[in-house]
Amino acid sequence: MCGLAGELRFDGQNPDLAALARITGQMVSRGPDASGAWSGGPVALGHRRLKIMDLAEASGQPMVDAQLGLSLVFNGAIYNYPALRGELEALGYRFFSDGDTEVVLKAYHAWGAQMLERFNGMFALAIWERDSQRLFLARDRLGIKPLYLSATDKRLRFASSLPALLRGGDLDTSINPVALNHYLSFHSVVPAPLTILNGVEKLPPGHWLRIDAKGNREQQRWWSLEYGTRTDEHDLPFEVWQERVLDSLRAAVKRRNLAAVDVGVLLSGGVDSSLLVGLLDEAGARDLQTFSIGFADVNGEAGNEFRYSDLIAEHYATDHHQLMIPEQDIISNLPDALAAMSEPMVSHDCIAFYLLSREVSKHCRVVQSGQGADEIFAGYHWYPPVDQAEDPVAAYKQAFMDRDFAEYRNTVQPAWAQQDYAGEFIREHFAGPGAAHGLDKALRLDTTVMLVEDPVKRVDNMTMAWGLEARVPFLDHEVVELAARIPGRFKLPGDGKYVLKEAARKIIPAAVIDRPKGYFPVPGLKYLQGSTLDWVRESLTGSRAQARGLFNPAYIDTLLDNPMDHITPLRGSKLWQLAVLDLWLDAQGL
Numbered sequence: 001m002c003g004l005a006g007e008l009r010f011d012g013q014n015p016d017l018a019a020l021a022r023i024t025g026q027m028v029s030r031g032p033d034a035s036g037a038w039s040g041g042p043v044a045l046g047h048r049r050l051k052i053m054d055l056a057e058a059s060g061q062p063m064v065d066a067q068l069g070l071s072l073v074f075n076g077a078i079y080n081y082p083a084l085r086g087e088l089e090a091l092g093y094r095f096f097s098d099g100d101t102e103v104v105l106k107a108y109h110a111w112g113a114q115m116l117e118r119f120n121g122m123f124a125l126a127i128w129e130r131d132s133q134r135l136f137l138a139r140d141r142l143g144i145k146p147l148y149l150s151a152t153d154k155r156l157r158f159a160s161s162l163p164a165l166l167r168g169g170d171l172d173t174s175i176n177p178v179a180l181n182h183y184l185s186f187h188s189v190v191p192a193p194l195t196i197l198n199g200v201e202k203l204p205p206g207h208w209l210r211i212d213a214k215g216n217r218e219q220q221r222w223w224s225l226e227y228g229t230r231t232d233e234h235d236l237p238f239e240v241w242q243e244r245v246l247d248s249l250r251a252a253v254k255r256r257n258l259a260a261v262d263v264g265v266l267l268s269g270g271v272d273s274s275l276l277v278g279l280l281d282e283a284g285a286r287d288l289q290t291f292s293i294g295f296a297d298v299n300g301e302a303g304n305e306f307r308y309s310d311l312i313a314e315h316y317a318t319d320h321h322q323l324m325i326p327e328q329d330i331i332s333n334l335p336d337a338l339a340a341m342s343e344p345m346v347s348h349d350c351i352a353f354y355l356l357s358r359e360v361s362k363h364c365r366v367v368q369s370g371q372g373a374d375e376i377f378a379g380y381h382w383y384p385p386v387d388q389a390e391d392p393v394a395a396y397k398q399a400f401m402d403r404d405f406a407e408y409r410n411t412v413q414p415a416w417a418q419q420d421y422a423g424e425f426i427r428e429h430f431a432g433p434g435a436a437h438g439l440d441k442a443l444r445l446d447t448t449v450m451l452v453e454d455p456v457k458r459v460d461n462m463t464m465a466w467g468l469e470a471r472v473p474f475l476d477h478e479v480v481e482l483a484a485r486i487p488g489r490f491k492l493p494g495d496g497k498y499v500l501k502e503a504a505r506k507i508i509p510a511a512v513i514d515r516p517k518g519y520f521p522v523p524g525l526k527y528l529q530g531s532t533l534d535w536v537r538e539s540l541t542g543s544r545a546q547a548r549g550l551f552n553p554a555y556i557d558t559l560l561d562n563p564m565d566h567i568t569p570l571r572g573s574k575l576w577q578l579a580v581l582d583l584w585l586d587a588q589g590l
Helices: 017-025 081-090 101-118 162-168 177-185 238-255 271-282 306-315 327-339 349-360 373-377 383-388 392-400 405-411 421-431 438-464 477-485 498-504 530-540 543-548 553-561 574-587
Strands: 002-009 034-040 043-049 063-065 070-078 121-129 134-139 148-151 155-159 207-212 217-221 263-266 289-295 319-325 366-368 469-471
Touching: 002 017, 002 070, 002 121, 002 162, 017 034, 017 043, 017 155, 017 162, 043 070, 043 121, 063 101, 070 101, 081 101, 101 121, 101 134, 101 207, 148 162, 155 162, 177 405, 177 421, 177 574, 238 271, 238 477, 238 498, 263 271, 263 349, 271 306, 271 373, 271 498, 289 306, 289 349, 306 319, 319 349, 327 349, 327 530, 327 574, 349 438, 373 438, 373 477, 373 498, 383 392, 383 438, 392 421, 392 438, 421 438, 438 469, 438 477, 530 553, 530 574, 543 574, 553 574
Parallel strands: 263 289, 263 366, 289 319, 366 469
Antiparallel strands: 002 043, 002 155, 034 043, 063 070, 070 121, 121 134, 134 207, 148 155, 207 217
């Protein structure tokens, strides 16, 4: 897990090494253990390293193989790299290091872009081909690792975070109106390649980009997710699907326990993280460290789920760490958490993950986390209505979107109220091939877009702010592909995730399976009150916010009068959503 960066010139000039140093320097928290830089001809590469798979200096980056004519910067982890190394050695390749980085480099020489299909892992990477003068960029199937791009007619820059690219300068920082509509309508989900800034894009998940020194580009999607059972699976009984789910998760959890350092678990007390602990225990893990976080109760709503996480920690005798955060700590750390976001994210979980990651990083360098289970196994409340609806698009929008276009026009100033981009995006996504039923269409959208741009991004940003690597077994592509083939009738019963829950009964105590569905609660940010509300009011009515001209002042006044009257269908504060964008822009100096 690291931070990568680079610049490719199209105009015959040398790369701006000072700008690259600023970009790389901004990502120290992503890679606190070492740094590196390399340049050759029109390209320069930079790297910050977090030592996880191989602690030796031989795995440092940028990694250059002069014999092969390739140079690499890489962020992530390839869990099946030992097997791939064996294949490459059989082909005659020789290795000078023991980690996964060199396997990626030689895999590209052996198989080209087809190597991506062989990888099991999370990754963003850049490979420079010396002889052909081409740059190859790629991102993993589910966008677990980020890759941001900034292109002009003279050069391309790329980095693991948007704020890092900002430090390099020379990019358009104006607000993208399409992205703004997505952010305020689609629960802060801004789908790739968009970002909130006109001058920065994201390489979409499951895509690669090849670009040469003249600026010629070729981009391809190398992975897509198909829904529906295979021919030989139509009549499989429920019990067989349960066993297949458990077998795939066993393999995924075991793969993600591969590291040269200890691996812990973020334990919320829900089914997903509890199952990870149970599967690690089943695999023989001992002295496992687990971590839970809680906040003060507000308006009678509990701010922690310790009784469930404690139950699992006691059942498996883990080395458990329980962290209780007072409201004032939320306030004092919010600016840093906002600054750590590569893009503005409205979820209350961000500050929870930020503070949890701070504490976890004091004890270990790698954790497994349960993100993704709700999206792939249909655990959210909107899936049954979508499944039953005559108009699945309308049902999905009603349940998930924060505001319709009429309210959006009232939220922003007239210049920004162009059209319902987010609503059109959802309709187009539902209409695409590869998913026949409304439920599967919603699951595909949530798995390949919403999950990438909200939970996965949140976990990456907040953990990497403290040099902590998070691994997500439920997003092993083999698990995701299996889940996409399971019929909806085996997912929806029992408030969702039925097949997962029933499989989990064979591993973990039933008390954490039959409990009411929870989430990562931060009530102080849902019910904006006291000093938190004062801070939000000061930001949204201040001179910088007014100068940006994004929001309708009358709408802001309405929200400020009584924030609790303006909650989104997903239980979020509409006022907080506006404040996050404003505060994030402040944090980036924009």
